[in-house]
Amino acid sequence: MFTLQHQSTKSQARAGIFKTAHGGVPTPFFLPIATRGAVKGLTMAEVKNLGASIILSNTYHLWLKPGVEIIRAAGGLHKFMGWPGPILTDSGGFQVFSLSKYRKVTDSGVEFKSPSNGATHHLTPKLALQIQADLGSDIVMVLDECVASDAGKDVAKEAVARTTLWAREQAEVWPKIKKSGQQLFGIVQGSVYKDLRLQSAAEISSLPFDGIAIGGLAVGEEAKEMYKVLDYTVPVLPPDKLHYLMGVGYPENILEAVKRGIDCFDCVIPTRExxxxxxxxxxxxxxxxxxxxxxxxxxxxxxxxxxxxxxxxxxxxxxxxxxxxxxxxxxxxxxxxxxxxxxxxxxxxxxxxxxxxxxxxxxxxxxxxxxxxxxxxxx
Structure with a gap:
């Protein structure tokens, strides 16, 4: 749950607190990336001592290795990796859609072959939620369809329609799947097309999500194009919900996005660089x-x-x-x-x-x- 504490009078920037089952997080905030249950090269104690309040792990990778059963038997993802604070898990959609040669997308979900052993998997919207619920995530992300920045408008339009279809399905089944304190975020798509972004924002915002993410940016477009998308997308998002910009970015990108009303970010840049x-x-x-x-x-x-x-x-x-x-x-x-x-x-x-x-x-x-x-x- 997001609580606004201060709204800037100079920009759309805002400061608040986001409450989760594992504690509150001051906003704006950044999520260090623990894709496979570890921030590369660092212990969780070190990450916490750096000042991190919340981290991100990836459903796709943890589902394939070591598997949900092993993590669940360990007492959930928090205990498995030794992290005491909140955890956000990405649905794995971005990783699956990056396997362009090895996946097939339908309205029922995504069928793909594991790049490690060739095994075939079928990730459905409902399964994406079930995996994250079983992991014990504090913030669960819906399965959505992300397209490249150079995708044509017809491709982006189809992805928006499917993202909304899946979002409605997931919003409906979520109350039966979620565990105590877990929160579900919807994701806005639409590439760089204003009408599609506004359509997606309206459709996703109409559903009972606990927060709203903007996906499909920082995937090859120039920074000025990303800012342009934020300029017309963020103002139509529910002001009482957390605004999450996925996969961003460099320090200047974060500052500019905060000025446009974004509350949280994740990116591999600090550790990868x-x-x-x-x-x-x-x-x-x-x-x-x-x-x-x-x-x-x-x-x-x-x-x-x-x-x-x-x-x-x-x-x-x-x-x-x-x-x-x-x-x-x-x-x-x-x-x-x-x-x-x-x-x-x-x-x-x-x-x-x-x-x-x-x-x-x-x-x-x-x-x-x-x-x-x-x-x-x-x-």
């Missing part, structure tokens, strides 16, 4: 001192930089990744840019761990700073 040697550092001259209440954070200038630490340019740079950062890599390990460059060059696993700790902390701090800026009347 970390594994490839890219770390994020604040431009302190732009964002100011986070400890001061008169924080300056308007997003008009580039508020962060990306350092590619695999480059030889950092070989003799003995500065910390960010000398004002409180993440474990900077404050505890005192990891310098030179040291990280050496670890990456030596293919040491520690390089990916330290970079992941830093980037996830950056993203979680980004959300805290954005919330502070909303409440402080800055954005």
């Amino acid at each position: 970390a594994r490839h040697g890219r770390v994020y550092v604040w431009n302190r001259k732009v964002v100011g001192d986070f400890k001061k209440p008169n924080l300056v954070f308007d997003g008009k200038k580039k508020f962060y930089s990306t350092l590619y630490l695999k480059s030889a340019a950092w070989a003799k740079d003995n500065n910390l990744i960010d000398d004002q950062c409180a993440c474990p890599a900077c404050s505890n390990h005192k990891a310098t840019r030179s040291y990280l460059r050496h670890l990456f060059a030596s293919e040491e696993v520690l390089a990916e761990r330290l970079a992941s700790l830093h980037n996830l902390y950056f993203y979680l701090e980004l959300m805290r700073v954005i919330r502070q800026s909303i409440v402080g009347g800055i954005i």
Whole structure:
């Protein structure tokens, strides 16, 4: 359940609290990705200590391996992976639809072949909910049909119709499937077509969902196109429901989406980029001192930089990744840019761990700073 606490007068940005069976989460928030029940390279204790309140796991992957039965026997996904807070599970639809050569879509669901062993599976809207309910998810996502950004309008129109068909079916069966405290989110589709987006938003918003997600963005379109879609889609969503932008994004994408009324985000970028040697550092001259209440954070200038630490340019740079950062890599390990460059060059696993700790902390701090800026009347 979403409760609005502060509405910006300068933009559509808003701050609130989202209550779940495993605790409340201040909004806006970011969900670290634990696709297969783990945030790559990190323990759940580390993720929690970075400041994460909620994480995302993927139904498709957990269904295929290790299987729902094993997780259920362990006492549910929270106990299985040792995470005490809320968990959102994606329905797996995006992953299934990415298997373009190995899947067949009908109104009854998606039939696909497992890329690992070739076994045939049939994921129906009802089964997608049942799996997530059995996992013990706090937030369950409906099965929807996602299309590529370059899909033609006829393809996008068909996907919207099927997404609505499935959404209605899932909304109807959900009361019989859900376990205590679980919440169900609908998903708006429509690619980059305004009439389809507005149609989908109206149809999904008319159903008794606990939150509304916007899917099918950050799938190849330019950022300005994504912002354009948000400009006309978010205003027609129910204001009393959480607004979730799926799969987004880079820091500037998150800031711009918050200004348009989005409350939560998930993305692999902070950990994926970390594994490839890219770390994020604040431009302190732009964002100011986070400890001061008169924080300056308007997003008009580039508020962060990306350092590619695999480059030889950092070989003799003995500065910390960010000398004002409180993440474990900077404050505890005192990891310098030179040291990280050496670890990456030596293919040491520690390089990916330290970079992941830093980037996830950056993203979680980004959300805290954005919330502070909303409440402080800055954005």
